[in-house]
Each structure stands twice: as structure tokens, then as C-alpha cells.
Amino acid sequence: MGIILTSIKNFFEPTSKLKSSPIQISFVPFNINKSVCDCGNVYSETILLQKFCKNCLFVYIKNIKNFDAYLDIHYKKHLGIEEQFEILSEGLYFKQIITNHSLLFYDKLYETCELCGHKYYGIICSVCYLISFTWVDTTSTIPILYLPWWDTHNQCIVCDSELEFKSNCQKWCSNCLIIYTGCRYCLTTNIIFGITNQSQCRKCKRILSIDINISTDNMTNVGKYFLEFNNHNYNQISNYVNNIDQNSNLLEIYNFIKKLSYFNFRIYSQIKENNEDYLNELIIPIIFIPLNNNKSTCHYCKQIYSMTSLFNQKYCKNCLNWYIKYATSNVNIKTVINNLDVYIKTPNTNCNKYEPRNLRDLNFCNQEWCEN
Numbered sequence: 500m501g502i503i504l505t506s507i508k509n510f511f512e513p514t515s516k517l518k519s520s521p522i523q524i525s526f527v528p529f530n531i532n533k534s535v536c537d538c539g540n541v542y543s544e545t546i547l548l549q550k551f552c553k554n555c556l557f558v559y560i561k562n563i564k565n566f567d568a569y570l571d572i573h574y575k576k577h578l579g580i581e582e583q584f585e586i587l588s589e590g591l592y593f594k595q596i597i598t599n600h601s602l603l604f605y606d607k608l609y610e611t612c613e614l615c616g617h618k619y620y621g622i623i624c625s626v627c628y629l630i631s632f633t634w635v636d637t638t639s640t641i642p643i644l645y646l647p648w649w650d651t652h653n654q655c656i657v658c659d660s661e662l663e664f665k666s667n668c669q670k671w672c673s674n675c676l677i678i679y680t681g682c683r684y685c686l687t688t689n690i691i692f693g694i695t696n697q698s699q700c701r702k703c704k705r706i707l708s709i710d711i712n713i714s715t716d717n718m719t720n721v722g723k724y725f726l727e728f729n730n731h732n733y734n735q736i737s738n739y740v741n742n743i744d745q746n747s748n749l750l751e752i753y754n755f756i757k758k759l760s761y762f763n764f765r766i767y768s769q770i771k772e773n774n775e776d777y778l779n780e781l782i783i784p785i786i787f788i789p790l791n792n793n794k795s796t797c798h799y800c801k802q803i804y805s806m807t808s809l810f811n812q813k814y815c816k817n818c819l820n821w822y823i824k825y826a827t828s829n830v831n832i833k834t835v836i837n838n839l840d841v842y843i844k845t846p847n848t849n850c851n852k853y854e855p856r857n858l859r860d861l862n863f864c865n866q867e868w869c870e871n
Contacts, residue, residue, distance in 0.1 A: 511701055513647035513687055514595075516614035516627045519703040520569040522562065523683040526555035530664050531598050531651040537667065545592040547622065548600045550651070570686075571595050571614065571627075594622055595686040596649045602750050623648060623749045630749060631701060632740040634733075641693035641726070642733040644740075644752075645701040649681055650688040656753060657761045671711055675761060680707045692733060693726055728762040728821075735759060760820055787818035 528542065528550055535541055536552035543553050560566050571594040601622055611617070612624040619625060628647040634640045653662055655672035662670040668681040678691040682700035689698045689707070698707045726733075739755050786799050796803055797815035804813040 511629075511631055513629050513631065513645060513702050514571075514627060514685070515629075517571060517595075517685075518568045519684045520563070521684075522559070524559065524569070524686055525667075525683065526552040526559055527593070527596055527649060527651070527686075529649075529651060529666075529668055529670060529681050530653050530662075532653045546590065547592040547598070547604055549593050549596045549598055551593065551596075573610075573613075592622070594624070594648075596651060597622070597646075597750065598651050599654070602753065617745065621748055621750060625743065625745050625747050625749055628749060630740050630743060630752060632733075632737045635695075635698075641691060641695055642736070643692070643698065644690040644736065646688040646690065647702075648688065649686040650679060650690075656690060656756050657759070659757075665710055668707070669709065678709055678711055680709060682707065692729070732759045732761055760817060762821060785822070787815040787822055789813055 525537070528536070531550065533542070533550070536555060538552060538555055540552050540554045542550040544550055563569065572591065573594060574591045604622060608622065609618070609620055610622075610624070612619065612627060614627045615624065617624055617626040630647060631645045632642065633645070634642050653670075654660065655662060655675055655677060657675045657677060658672065660672055660674045662672055662679070664670045668683055669679070671678045676692070676694060678689075678694070678698075680689045680691065680698050681687070682689075682703060682705060684705060685700055685702040687700060687702055689700070691698055691709075694711060696709050696711075698709060699705070700707060736752075736756060736759075739752065743749065743752075787797070789798065789804065792811075792813050794804065794813065797818060800815060800817050802815055802817045805816050806813050
């Protein structure tokens with residue numbers, strides 16, 4: 500599955516105030532849970548709970564002149580970085596490294612960016628660090644979120660599942676078919692929503708090889724249907740990224756993506772098993788109601804069932820939301836909506852946050868996180 504990099508040939512600089520390192524930056528892990536560096540030394544921690552190897556960092560600093568051109572490190576310049584580690588290490592942290600805990604420090608840090616002078620809350624300067632989102636042409640079009648920092652999360656950005664680490668710069672979620680690749684020359688991260696065998700750093704343009712094997716009988720149809728299932732999510736991410744400004748908290752993109760109703764591969768695989776004519780078209784069965792009303796969690800998406808007020812009938816809000824979405828959309832995915840007899844009563848038919856869905860002449864908002 501070769502990649503054609505036509506979609507990212509246009510110039511874009513995710514970290515314009517920093518240069519790509521001439522050698523790999525190996526002193527930080529790609530997995531926040533990793534405790535020992537590849538060199539054998541135990542990782543140290545900064546005040547922001549970022550892990551790093553002192554030994555490999557010192558080696559890097561000694562081998563690289565003007566390391567500040569490649570690394571955005573907060574430390575007391577008059578002490579020198581090696582002295583800073585030994586004497587006052589609690590004041591040192593890396594602005595390019597994001598962990599599971601980084602959002603917790605947003606209100607606790609008010610910084611003046613040492614690269615551009617912009618004042619901001621949190622770790623990441625919204626002027627010097629730019630997020631982008633685009634579709635890259637492969638045998639199918641794959642959306643990629645380009646993060647201008649080194650993402651050390653060990654959980655999926657969508658479903659919170661434990662990530663599988665393939666190397667020191669590659670991890671993935673088999674539940675969502677999302678690949679995470681990091682460039683150790685730029686400390687940037689590509690989040691790829693789909694399966695491909697290579698990606699490209701948005702900054703230095705190096706090709707990043709991907710070694711992900713997925714057991715499926717027809718990857719072409721995975722690209723055709725699975726990505727189409729989530730196309731509206733990708734459009735929302737694109738709109739969110741396009742509306743980021745200099746006052747934005749860049750790390751909020753994690754919270755935004757988690758709120759999306761993502762159609763994961765487990766649901767897709769189970770639907771596919773129920774489709775005998777899968778190669779020609781995909782039909783979504785009625786998956787949001789259990790066969791056993793004593794069940795507490797949805798068989799497909801594993802979320803807790805909701806219950807109707809009149810007859811205490813259990814149903815899955817998430818899967819119902821998906822069902823309505825594709826029954827009322829123009830995508831090439833069919834549903835058996837004509838077999839569904841639903842009575843819907845809502846006090847608010849005019850949602851001012853989301854475009855209403857029209858289902859059998861009933862206008863209502865079916866976004867599960869909407870307050871209306």
C-alpha cells in the first residue's frame with residue numbers, strides 16, 4: 500500500500516522557531532510507562548512528569564553545538580543545563596514532550612515563550628507550535644493529524660485502549676485502526692487514521708516506515724467502508740484544527756477527539772460478519788438493542804445500555820446515534836431503517852448546536868453529548 504505524498508507537498512512548518520536535529524533525539528521514550536532507557540539507565544522525571552534519560556541527554560548536548568536550536572527546554576540559562584539537572588532539576592521540563600498528565604498543568608503554568616515572546620497558559624506555545632490535519636492520497640485517502648510535539652501517551656486518543664508499541668517511535672490501536680508515528684529528528688507525531696505502510700514527517704520530510712500487520716480478508720474494503728464510517732469525525736477534527744488561534748490551548752484537541760462518536764474496528768468487524776454480500780455493499784443491521792434485556796453493556800461498542808422511560812427497554816445510545824446517522828446520510832452504506840418503528844418524544848426540537856437529523860419526518864438532535 501504505497502503512499503503518494505502529493506497532499507503534503509505544500510510548505511508547512513509545524514515548529515518554525517526550531518530546527519530539525521542532525522542526529523536522532525533518543526533520550527525520551529515514546530511510551531510514558533517505559534522505565535528504562537535503551538542504554539540501560541533508569542529514566543529520570545521532570546516536574547511535569549516527563550521521562551528522559553540523563554545519560555543520553557548529556558551525550559546529545561556534548562555532541563551537538565547550540566542544542567537550543569533543536570530542543571525547547573525550560574531551564575535556568577545562567578546555570579547551564581548539566582548544572583541545572585544536578586542542582587535544580589525540579590525547575591526543568593521539555594516543552595516538546597506531552598504525557599498523559601500534561602493537561603493537568605494548564606492552569607498552573609503561565610509562560611512567556613522563550614522562542615517568540617508570546618504569553619500563554621500551559622506547556623505549548625500556540626504561536627510556535629502549529630497543528631495540521633490533512634488527507635493523504637494512498638490506495639485510499641487516509642486522514643492524518645500532525646502534532647508538533649512528541650506524544651508519549653500509552654492510551655489511544657479515541658478509545659483509551661492500551662496502545663501496542665511496535666518500536667521506539669511507533670505505536671497503534673487495533674481497536675480504532677489508528678497508527679502513531681514519531682520523528683526523532685523533530686520530536687513531532689503523526690496520528691494516522693487508517694492503515695498504510697509509511698508516513699512522512701511534516702517538518703523534515705523524512706519517510707517513516709510503518710510495520711503494522713492487520714488480519715483482515717479484504718483491506719480494500721476496510722479502506723472503503725471503515726474510513727467512510729468515520730468521515731464525519733474527520734471533518735469535525737479538520738474544522739477544529741482550522742479554528743485554532745493564538746489563544747487556544749493546543750492540548751484541548753485530545754479532549755475534543757475523545758468526545759467524537761468514533762466507529763471502531765470491533766464494531767465494523769462484527770457488522771461485516773453479518774453481511775454476506777460484503778464485497779458489493781455494506782448494510783448495518785439493528786445493533787443498538789440487546790436480545791437479552793438483562794444485559795448491561797452493548798455487545799458491539801461495550802458502552803452501558805440506556806433505558807426507555809415507558810417500558811424499560813434497553814438500547815445503546817452510541818449505536819443508535821450511528822444508526823440514525825447513516826440512515827439519514829448520503830454515504831454508500833445502507834441500513835434497515837424501514838424495519839424500525841420508533842416513538843421519539845423530546846421537549847426541544849430546535850437544537851442550536853448541531854444540525855438536526857430528519858428521521859421519518861421527525862426533526863431532533865441526536866448528538867449524545869448535546870445538552871438540549
